[in-house]
Amino acid sequence: EPEVTQTPSHQVTQMGQEVILRCVPISNHLYFYWYRQILGQKVEFLVSFYNNEISEKSEIFDDQFSVERPDGSNFTLKIRSTKLEDSAMYFCASSGQGEVGHTQYFGPGTRLTVL
């Protein structure tokens, strides 16, 4: 069964460093998303991406964040100048077209630890 994959599973970085989180969405999906979950809190939407551009973003997704689809398969989230409060689990998700409501399928996540 096709699934969303993410790398790395765990990333440790120093405050102020840049990180790139990578995702390979399900191959025939057209919509891509990033969410994050701070430990003990709910899953929060960051951004959605369609047709090579951001279609929606939350207040959390400020200038520190950027997304890119560098080729036909990868979808990346870049966090510049990481802060302690960026420590969280980051989930990538994708959805296809034609399904009512566009069910989103999630990857296993990348745990980001900022020291």
Added chain:
Amino acid sequence: EDKVVQSPLSLVVHEGDTVTLNCSYEVTNFRSLLWYKQEKKAPTFLFMLTSSGIEKKSGRLSSILDKKELFSILNITATQTGDSAVYLCAVGSNSGYALNFGKGTSLLVTP
């Protein structure tokens, strides 16, 4: 502001019990309600509900949506230890593609 509230926040039951998890929502321009199971990491999709009164069923799990009263329930019958997880409710709006998640219900099934 859109809101998704799940109850209870946590639940401990014995194997074989039946459980009912609740999700109420206030969302502008509702499109769909989704249930996910989160074990160690990734939320795993269970059900998507868009119409009132139509039960979705998969094995021992079932779910139904009430768009008039703005809630959904997830039922698990004959629970097993493998059902232990956090169950997440998320609501989508026609205003965009973001899912708005509740805090989840943590279910522990003891042998």
